[in-house]
Structures are given as C-alpha cells and as structure tokens.
Amino acid sequence: MTSETLHPHQLFADELKESDRKDLIDFSCGDETWSRAATEWLIGSEVWRSIEERKTKVWLYRTADGQLIGFGSLGVTRRRWPPPEGGYANLLIIPMIGIDVRYHGQPSDKNWRYSHQVISHLRYESILAWNEHVENKKSILPLLLLYVHRDNHKAIRLYEKFGFDGVQAASNDLILMAQKLSDELAL
Amino acid sequence: MAKFFKGDAVIDQAQNNTHLPLDVRAIRWLLQLPPDIRRQLLVAITESSAQVQEELLAQIKVLENPLADDSEKKRAYGTIRNALGLQACQDLLELDIDQCEIRSVVKESGAAYMASGSKSQQSVFYEKLEILLNSKRLTQSELAARLGMSQPAISQMLTRKCRPQRATILRIAAALEVDPQELWPDLEVARALDSVASVQEDQQLTIPEAEAIKRVLKGKPAKAPARPLPKLKG
Incomplete structure (x- = not known):
C-alpha cells in the first residue's frame, strides 16, 4: 500500500519497544478510574512485566504522521478446563487497551473510528495466535477474553459491537467478556 | 511545557514570564488545584509585585514539600491567603484558598493523578x-x-x-x-x-464464569471485523 492510497485516518500498529518510552510522556487515556489505570499500566512497569512474564504482545497505534493514538495488548492466560478438575487450557486475553483521551470518539467516520481499528486489529491478531497454538498442538480454547469495568458503558457497548458477550460480573467491579473465535478471518 | 500541560494557556503564559520562576514543585502543586481556582491563582500571582510573587512561590514550595508537616503547610496556606488579600484584585474575592486546602489535602484521586503530569x-x-x-x-x-x-x-x-x-x-x-x-x-x-495482573494469572473459573463460557463455546463464532494494520516503523 503506497502513501498515496492511504486513508487519512488509517492507523498503523507497531509492537512496543523500549525506545518508545519517550513517546508515552504525553499519553493519557483520561480521568476515569479505568482510564487512569490504563495510562499507568502503559507508562509504569506493568506493561513490561506483562511482556516479560506473560509473553503479552503490546502494540502502539499511530497515525501516518506518527501521532500516538492508543495501545492494545494480547496475551495468554490459563484456566482449568473443564472446571474444576480439568487440566490448564490456554485462553487468549486482552489484558489492557486504551485510546488517548484526545482521540476518544474520533474520527467521526465510524468506518475509520480509531477504537474500531484497534479492536479489529486485536481480533485479527487473536485469530492468528489461536491458529498458531493449534498448529503447535497446544491446548487452547477458541476464545478471546477481556475484563472491563462495569461502569465503563461506552467500552462495553464497543466490545458488544465487536462480538463480545458480557458473561459474568467478576470481582473488583469487573465484567468478564468473551467471544468465540472463528478460524476464518472476516476481513 | 505545552507538551505536559496542554490546553492550559495560563500556565504557558506563566512559564514565559521571566519574572515568574515557576519550578517543578510549584507547577505540580498548582496542577493539583481545581482548574478554575488554579487559573485565578495564576492570574493573581502574575499580577503581583515581584516581592509578593517571590513570597508566594516560596510558600508553594512548602506545600509541595513532602517533608513539610501539617502546621508548616497551614502556615503556608495562611501566608498565601494574606499575600493575595493584599492585592486589590476583584478576582481574588472569589478565590477560596480554604477550599483549595481541603481539596489539596484530601488529594482527590483524579486530580492527584493529573498533578503528577505524565509521570507514572x-x-x-x-x-x-x-x-x-x-x-x-x-x-x-x-x-x-x-x-x-x-x-x-x-x-x-x-x-x-x-x-x-x-x-x-x-x-x-x-x-x-x-x-x-x-x-x-x-x-x-x-x-x-x-485486578488486571490477577486476571492474567492462572486461576480457576468460578461456576458462573464456567457456565457462561460453555454457552459462548456452544454458540457461533463472533462475526465482526478482524483486520491487520500496517506497520509504521520498519
């Protein structure tokens, strides 16, 4: 794809590197509790702990001119399946996701809404990761999970739009949302 | 500075004023204040004489000093109130330093977070x-x-x-x-x-979680866009 054919609101995804730290100085997801937690997760040490200990992948999303719009992550967690006696099965999880507060609800064209591009990209990466696990004969459920604060209604609506079902109010005010992954990419 | 305190033109203005040497501690304290009060205070400070400015900034440093005790901070608030009271500025009549003090001491979480700027x-x-x-x-x-x-x-x-x-x-x-x-x-x-760290750890599903996941697994795969994004760097 050449720069001439790019849509002006096209996002680019690059995996987070140490050298990106300087770009995070000005990053803020907003003032709500979950927004502050997302910001702190990215600019503190939690993101690096998750990458090192849980093999989480983290992407920074930027516009063509390099403006940082947000971040997304994809990792693996394990739960006994079938519960309670089954062995541990891998499950794909989005540990944290955030859009800089200056870009919430932007652009107005929903086909290019930044949050939509980010979720769509994470779904794409999760399908790739699931297929990779299957090829390597690792025990994995065809699921993508995330946890969301129960009062974060905008995010819940967005996740529902992208195929997640809210399945249970978990502890600490979080709702577990899950979706079944398809082995085919719905491009 | 605009990078850190975007949108706050008053702070930018204060930073550009060579007679107002706001240091990091003073800026941090000012950012803890509610925006309306912060603006009024900055306007008042910029309109004060150099001598009053110096005194005010010294008191702000006391307030931001983690080693200052409550009585020192109380004295600092009193000095600020008195110093600003000397200014014949109508805006100051609405400036409620006591309210600032309460809010500052309570350290309302969001404001306190913003006060730390982009620092984690x-x-x-x-x-x-x-x-x-x-x-x-x-x-x-x-x-x-x-x-x-x-x-x-x-x-x-x-x-x-x-x-x-x-x-x-x-x-x-x-x-x-x-x-x-x-x-x-x-x-x-x-x-x-x-909580975020916890959900990434290996753990048992609760019974309701397990039932719900069974339902999702029995259902059809989600039909929603799943698109790659190009890389910007290399």
Missing part, C-alpha cells in the same frame, strides 16, 4: 519512598523488618523492578506512619492494576 504513579511512589526513608533515617533493612519482608524485596522495589501491590502500599504507609496517598496518590488505580 509508580515513579512518584519510588521517589517519595526514598525521601521518606531518608527523612526518617530508616535503612531498607529496618523498613523490611517493620514489614516482615526481606531486604532484597525492598531493594528490588526501590530499583523500580516491580510495581507494589495496593496491600503493600498500605503496609509500607503504616510502617512509615504516613497517609498511603502520600506514597501512591491514586489507590483506586493501584487496585485496578492489581
């Missing part, structure tokens, strides 16, 4: 812990003993290798006899980060 709360925690250990003349080993932790665990924390859990922050605060928010301004965020 984790780095603020380490800085404050080091300052407190120095001021109380405590060694890492002595703190570890008070906490029932090992000295290497404290050392690791101080070398910024790991984020302290909320419970650890509370224990350290109790051991140092300080308000936990002095160490970590936004305890709600600490709790949220604990």
Whole structure:
C-alpha cells in the first residue's frame, strides 16, 4: 500500500519497544478510574512485566504522521478446563487497551473510528495466535477474553459491537467478556 | 511545557514570564488545584509585585514539600491567603484558598493523578519512598523488618523492578506512619492494576464464569471485523 492510497485516518500498529518510552510522556487515556489505570499500566512497569512474564504482545497505534493514538495488548492466560478438575487450557486475553483521551470518539467516520481499528486489529491478531497454538498442538480454547469495568458503558457497548458477550460480573467491579473465535478471518 | 500541560494557556503564559520562576514543585502543586481556582491563582500571582510573587512561590514550595508537616503547610496556606488579600484584585474575592486546602489535602484521586503530569504513579511512589526513608533515617533493612519482608524485596522495589501491590502500599504507609496517598496518590488505580495482573494469572473459573463460557463455546463464532494494520516503523 503506497502513501498515496492511504486513508487519512488509517492507523498503523507497531509492537512496543523500549525506545518508545519517550513517546508515552504525553499519553493519557483520561480521568476515569479505568482510564487512569490504563495510562499507568502503559507508562509504569506493568506493561513490561506483562511482556516479560506473560509473553503479552503490546502494540502502539499511530497515525501516518506518527501521532500516538492508543495501545492494545494480547496475551495468554490459563484456566482449568473443564472446571474444576480439568487440566490448564490456554485462553487468549486482552489484558489492557486504551485510546488517548484526545482521540476518544474520533474520527467521526465510524468506518475509520480509531477504537474500531484497534479492536479489529486485536481480533485479527487473536485469530492468528489461536491458529498458531493449534498448529503447535497446544491446548487452547477458541476464545478471546477481556475484563472491563462495569461502569465503563461506552467500552462495553464497543466490545458488544465487536462480538463480545458480557458473561459474568467478576470481582473488583469487573465484567468478564468473551467471544468465540472463528478460524476464518472476516476481513 | 505545552507538551505536559496542554490546553492550559495560563500556565504557558506563566512559564514565559521571566519574572515568574515557576519550578517543578510549584507547577505540580498548582496542577493539583481545581482548574478554575488554579487559573485565578495564576492570574493573581502574575499580577503581583515581584516581592509578593517571590513570597508566594516560596510558600508553594512548602506545600509541595513532602517533608513539610501539617502546621508548616497551614502556615503556608495562611501566608498565601494574606499575600493575595493584599492585592486589590476583584478576582481574588472569589478565590477560596480554604477550599483549595481541603481539596489539596484530601488529594482527590483524579486530580492527584493529573498533578503528577505524565509521570507514572509508580515513579512518584519510588521517589517519595526514598525521601521518606531518608527523612526518617530508616535503612531498607529496618523498613523490611517493620514489614516482615526481606531486604532484597525492598531493594528490588526501590530499583523500580516491580510495581507494589495496593496491600503493600498500605503496609509500607503504616510502617512509615504516613497517609498511603502520600506514597501512591491514586489507590483506586493501584487496585485496578492489581485486578488486571490477577486476571492474567492462572486461576480457576468460578461456576458462573464456567457456565457462561460453555454457552459462548456452544454458540457461533463472533462475526465482526478482524483486520491487520500496517506497520509504521520498519
């Protein structure tokens, strides 16, 4: 794809590197509790702990001119399946996701809404990761999970739009949302 | 500075005023204030004489100093109130320093977080812990003993290798006899980060979670866009 054919609101995804730290100085997801937690997760040490200990992948999303719009992550967690006696099965999880507060609800064209591009990209990466696990004969459920604060209604609506079902109010005010992954990419 | 305090033209203006040497501590304190009060205060300061400005900024440094005790801070608030009272400025009539004091002391979590600018709360925690250990003349080993932790665990924390859990922050605060928010301004965020870390750990599903996941697995795959994104860098 050449720069001439790019849509002006096209996002680019690059995996987070140490050298990106300087770009995070000005990053803020907003003032709500979950927004502050997302910001702190990215600019503190939690993101690096998750990458090192849980093999989480983290992407920074930027516009063509390099403006940082947000971040997304994809990792693996394990739960006994079938519960309670089954062995541990891998499950794909989005540990944290955030859009800089200056870009919430932007652009107005929903086909290019930044949050939509980010979720769509994470779904794409999760399908790739699931297929990779299957090829390597690792025990994995065809699921993508995330946890969301129960009062974060905008995010819940967005996740529902992208195929997640809210399945249970978990502890600490979080709702577990899950979706079944398809082995085919719905491009 | 605009990079850190975007949208606050008054602060930019203050920064450009060579007669108003706002240092990091003063800016941090000002940012803790509600925006309306902050603006009024900045306008008042910029319109004051150089002598009054100097005194006000000295008092702000006292307020931002983590080692200042309550009586020192109270005196500083009183001095600011009196200094601004000397200015014949109508705006100041609406300036409620007492309200600032209450809000500042309470350290409302969101405001306190914003006050730390883009700096992570984790780095603020380490800085404050080091300052407190120095001021109380405590060694890492002595703190570890008070906490029932090992000295290497404290050392690791101080070398910024790991984020302290909320419970650890509370224990350290109790051991140092300080308000936990002095160490970590936004305890709600600490709790949220604990939750995020927890859900990534291996664990049992609760019965309702397991039932719900069974339902999702029996259903059809989600039909929603799943698109790659190009890379911007290399």
